[in-house]
Amino acid sequence: MSSEKPRKTATQLVTGGRKKEFTGSVVNVPVWRASTHLYCDVASLEAGKETNADGRFFYGRRGSPTQWALADALTGMEPGAAGTMLYPSGVAAISCALLSVLRPGDVLLMTDNAYDPSRSFADGFLKRFGIETRYFDPLITDYGSLFCERTRAILLEAPGSLTFEVQDVPAICAEAKKRGVVTLLDNTWATPYFFTALNKGVDMTILAATKYIVGHSDVMLGCVTTHEKYWTRLRQTAQQLGQIVSPDDAFLASRGLRTLAVRMNAHEASALKIARWLQTRPEVETVLHPALPECPGHAFWARDFTGSSGLFSFVLKGSKAKAAAFVDALDLFGIGYSWGGFESLALPVHPETCRSEVPWDTSRNIIRLQIGLEDSDDLIADLESAFGQTTGLD
Numbered sequence: 456m457s458s459e460k461p462r463k464t465a466t467q468l469v470t471g472g473r474k475k476e477f478t479g480s481v482v483n484v485p486v487w488r489a490s491t492h493l494y495c496d497v498a499s500l501e502a503g504k505e506t507n508a509d510g511r512f513f514y515g516r517r518g519s520p521t522q523w524a525l526a527d528a529l530t531g532m533e534p535g536a537a538g539t540m541l542y543p544s545g546v547a548a549i550s551c552a553l554l555s556v557l558r559p560g561d562v563l564l565m566t567d568n569a570y571d572p573s574r575s576f577a578d579g580f581l582k583r584f585g586i587e588t589r590y591f592d593p594l595i596t597d598y599g600s601l602f603c604e605r606t607r608a609i610l611l612e613a614p615g616s617l618t619f620e621v622q623d624v625p626a627i628c629a630e631a632k633k634r635g636v637v638t639l640l641d642n643t644w645a646t647p648y649f650f651t652a653l654n655k656g657v658d659m660t661i662l663a664a665t666k667y668i669v670g671h672s673d674v675m676l677g678c679v680t681t682h683e684k685y686w687t688r689l690r691q692t693a694q695q696l697g698q699i700v701s702p703d704d705a706f707l708a709s710r711g712l713r714t715l716a717v718r719m720n721a722h723e724a725s726a727l728k729i730a731r732w733l734q735t736r737p738e739v740e741t742v743l744h745p746a747l748p749e750c751p752g753h754a755f756w757a758r759d760f761t762g763s764s765g766l767f768s769f770v771l772k773g774s775k776a777k778a779a780a781f782v783d784a785l786d787l788f789g790i791g792y793s794w795g796g797f798e799s800l801a802l803p804v805h806p807e808t809c810r811s812e813v814p815w816d817t818s819r820n821i822i823r824l825q826i827g828l829e830d831s832d833d834l835i836a837d838l839e840s841a842f843g844q845t846t847g848l849d
């Protein structure tokens with residue numbers, strides 16, 4: 456069999472990271488629990504210190520084959536990538552990526568629909584270190600007007616995880632590149648399965664691997680993948696901040712990765728079916744799903760993404776009390792934060808509390824759905840029953 460032929464993504468997900476030196480003679484990379492690695496002699500101990508290379512034992516904080524194999528597999532998902540760092544949560548991945556490029560006095564640009572804790576990190580931690588954050592409308596088209604002399608980095612999120620506006624990522628990255636500004640993208644919604652970021656111009660692509668990569672709602676994990684130019688500083692920052700992921704969590708994430716393609720295809724089909732059904736309901740004002748033309752930025756999704764995942768929102772007509780009653784009336788959907796697992800979730804969300812540039816009309820009540828792997832007919836029946844139980848409420 457020729458190894459020259461470019462492999463399809465689903466194949467890469469199955470084979471990625473499974474190097475012989477990591478797996479030995481078994482299919483999966485074993486869980487290497489280790490703080491101390493033993494050296495055969497002093498010379499090899501000294502050599503380890505000198506090369507500071509990845510992929511060889513040094514000390515537990517630098518990982519073991521279990522973590523290296525996962526990082527390797529994630530790097531393989533992004534054409535042009537030099538490496539991937541792992542973090543104990545998605546938020547740790549976002550903050551460490553930003554810290555690897557920002558300095559006091561810099562301006563950070565952040566899309567106004569960014570995940571709320573990304574904003575908290577910028578408005579709290581970064582501000583204390585003399586870094587100013589300016590928020591911008593995710594649907595701005597005059598990209599050039601965003602930048603100033605002090606702009607060092609720009610954090611994008613496409614689509615936003617509450618209101619689902621999709622940004623023109625390649626155009627914003629092209630403008631940033633002209634000015635030497637580093638582009639970072641929270642790519643958790645699409646994952647590299649539906650959106651390879653580095654070949655669209657992004658410098659650092661970030662995943663809350665807690666969601667689709669792990670896929671089973673049982674591990675917190677984050678990762679950042681970047682190309683050669685930023686790899687050393689990303690890696691050094693993570694090491695200096697003492698970031699390490701447990702081998703058990705890395706093992707579970709690698710296991711999740713093997714089924715990412717089938718899970719994402721299933722999430723996509725079911726979520727789209729439910730989103731289209733919701734469009735027909737008189738109780739629904741609008742459905743915010745990037746693959747539907749009524750979603751802001753849909754054209755960018757259609758141009759740049761190869762698919763859509765299982766998370767979307769809809770605006771329910773009526774009051775906040777009705778939105779809460781609707782969610783309470785659901786039976787198959789759990790009420791909880793997070794998403795990307797095998798189980799469906801629903802919750803009312805309040806974008807007005809986490810944006811500053813583009814106000815959200817507080818009379819419009821959003822319900823966010825994470826569509827899991829249950830049968831879509833059962834999920835539709837559950838939603839239909841909740842609509843029935845809340846008829847008559849304003």
Ligand SMILES: Cc1ncc(COP(=O)(O)O)c(C=O)c1O
Nearest residue numbers: 544545546570616643663665676
């Ligand atoms: C879009 C997005 N990015 C990042 C994160 C943070 O991930 P974690 O919960 O693993 O810290 C989340 C979590 O909900 C998220 O929704």
